[in-house]
Amino acid sequence: MSGSTTAEGGGMTWHVDAEDLRAYARGELAQPLLWSADTHLMACARCREVLASVGDPVALDTGWERLDAELDVPGPGLFERLLVRLGVADHTARLLTATPVLRRSWLGAVVAVLAMSVLATQAAPNAASPTLFLALAPLLPLAGVALSYGPALDPTYEMTVVAPLHGFRLLMIRTVAVLAAGLGLDGLATLALPGYGLRALAWLLPALALTSTGLALSARLGPVLAPSLVAGGWVTLLVAAHAYDAHATLAPFTAAGQGVAAAVAALAGGLLFLARDRFDRSRADRLQSDHFRGTAV
């Protein structure tokens, strides 16, 4: 943030600019400067004095009330702060960071799988294409998106599903976050396979096709069965392509296969949009299992 550095003021090494303090007093200082000013004002008597002299009393009372409230607020994590700095609204950043599969355990598992597939690929440098990596990479975003909503991993699912924020909107917010993380990690792993050139990027369109198909089908089949079927279909397709010609590049990673993947991604995206209202309710089969357990209904 903008500020002046000085040795005065009770050990403080910097102070909030007078202009920023005036904006703060008027309630016009934007995040993340606002957060920095809040944090600094809690500890700096000199800046509080300056603030008292530049603000009108009513606005100042409002500012103190907000500052008082800020004392209760847990500091945003690194990822959340980064999103806000990138221009994401603070409430959207909070929703994104609460996405279950953005937690370290999931991301660690993705990194481990990618590292193993890259190492396995590098162990066979004479292959025409990095098949194992290309086969696995599209599955990771699919699994991440599938696990980012629904009752399986989201502990707040039942509260979330009756929230006025439309279920499809929340799904899309989380999907974008998971896709960004998943595709980003896939992309980094691709950099470890420079010998294959653009062929090493042949996972991207299948990844989008699998993810969008999994989401579109989950509107009807649920967040477990749909991605499982899509993943099963992907593996079956690769096995069949390998059986057809074990020495050639597998069909999904050829130019024609990439075209089909793009078409499937677009078609599934359209179907997903048409089915958006289905994400606005819980699935009856979850209730059914509760009923048969005889504990919840």
Place this chain on the structure above:
Amino acid sequence: MTPTVSASGLTLRYGGTRALDDVSLRLTEGVTGLLGPNGAGKTTLLRVLATAVPADSGAFTVLGHDPGSSSGRQEVRRGLGYLPQTPGFHPDFTPFAFVDYVAILKELTDRTARHREVRRVLEEVALSDVRGKRIKKLSGGMRQRVALAAALVGDPGFLVLDEPTVGLDPEQRMRFRELIAQAGEGRTVLLSTHQTEDVAMLCHRVLVMAGGRIQFDGTPAELTARAAGRVWSSTGRDPGAKAGWRTGTGSFRNVGSPPPGARLLEPTLEDGYLLTLDDAGASAEVAA
């Protein structure tokens, strides 16, 4: 009085089972208790009214809005507070962060106004002192109050509470009842419970469900009155009783059709509830 909730003919099947069977009801301001044994359809009814799942047939309105359409459902949800039977939390969240998260889901996007509202509801459920602790370190009673605070955020006109006192010790239960009574001032609360004490202490009205149907709809006093002249004391278990149990004094308390000359006892809400279930063909033993 204009009802907050008005439902007619709600039916929902799972396979061959009717979890809801032609349920009609009207809910007005205050706390209404929903009693029933396991499998009666209580949670299903609450989930339907909370718009979590659609009914197969029937219709209802909440706060004047029809949740049958997407826009109507959104309006209903804007006026709804829902505490599910097993509320889940992001374990690393603090109470403040969790309620803040739910407030965002309830479309409170202005940071300052949202944080003011979060502080208000945390104070209402007496959790201000632990607002910064991680939820996983709180007691069961405190977690339940966090969930109640999340349900209360945004000052909803219709509050749905699914067995909120289950698993709480007597002191926590008492404290939670105070909070529910407080929450019921000026809004409509539907409280599902196994505990007839909850209903006796909190509710101006009670619904008894069994087999997916509403078997009784009236005041707690009217439910109690159903057992008038049908509760008696005996030295041994009376074979003609619908239900009977040994009390602390050693004598048996029986409910059903008393034999001639039986020493009749003052009925309680629980007696009325058991007899209502028995009249409906549901197992009183399950509910006892």
